[in-house]
Amino acid sequence: MSTPDAPPPPPPPPAPPSGGRELGVLVVDDDFMVASIHSRFVERAVGFRVVGVVATGEGALAEVERLTPDLVLLDVHLPDVDGIEVLRRLRAAGNDVGVVMVTAAREADTVRAAVAGGAAHYLVKPFEADDLLWRLEAFRAARAALEGAVRPAQEQIDAAFAPGGRTSPAPLPKGLSRETAGTVLAALDGGAERSAAECAELVGVSRVSARRYLEHFVADGQALVRLQYGGSGRPERRYRRA
Known part of the structure; x- marks a missing residue:
């Protein structure tokens, strides 16, 4: 049996x-x-x-x-x-x-x-x-904004002060959880710049889910995105903390 x-x-x-x-x-x-x-x-x-x-x-x-x-x-x-x-x-x-x-x-x-x-x-x-x-x-x-910085740049100083000034989090789109959102956002701590695929691997979610969270953070002003060109394919979207 x-x-x-x-x-x-x-x-x-x-x-x-x-x-x-x-x-x-x-x-x-x-x-x-x-x-x-x-x-x-x-x-x-x-x-x-x-x-x-x-x-x-x-x-x-x-x-x-x-x-x-x-x-x-x-x-x-x-x-x-x-x-x-x-x-x-x-x-x-x-x-x-x-x-x-x-x-x-x-x-x-x-x-x-x-x-x-x-x-x-x-x-x-x-x-x-x-x-x-x-x-x-x-x-x-x-x-994290000031980690490793002896003479931080203005944007680092702004990042150190800005989080405390918020009075409420922006509502998450339907289907996204606050806990997973915090984990995805944490993947960008320390000045890291990552793609949705890299965040997905770190957090343990699908690339599509990671990108939804990341795009929410961009719209909310908590993250920035830039296009990285290379090769003949579509440019890669790279995310970092605002």
Whole structure:
């Protein structure tokens, strides 16, 4: 009696963007269940991983010092030191770790204090995974814009500042997913210029799907495209970050 074929192994997890390391995220929230949900959201983002979860402001300061994360998801309402004070203390100590305020607080003074403290984004609870994912993508893009640059050009500086200025992601065309979009866009990080076929191979989607995402990013202003001529065939479309 023949045995059924074994199911194929699951595909490997996507590699960090442009072959770089994953960005570590510290989640700070005094509600255990909320912190767990936010941690799961982060783990869905390509190129990010949760390195710690704490429930207090003092704990956040200690873990930032110990773990040196790249990004902190920071609640405002904490049982000891509020998130704005944590942000101020980090900056006063010369720590430029990325901070995304993740909170139910929406008072104008609190938002202004977060901006003055150098928070990259301010996300009001409750929110969906996509609301956080595109902000993580924007944070990564801003970091990538200056990687390896001692004296960055104006366009690199603009790219470092531009992602934080967006208030909402452009809607994706029907049939495209926000998670796959983030993975495709990440393939252009670090100044890479790629064709749709190259992106498709990196991400694990079809060339047609990759091109749909890439053309969306061009229309949205997040990517640029140029035609590369060579041989007798049609010119190749090459994409890079805007």
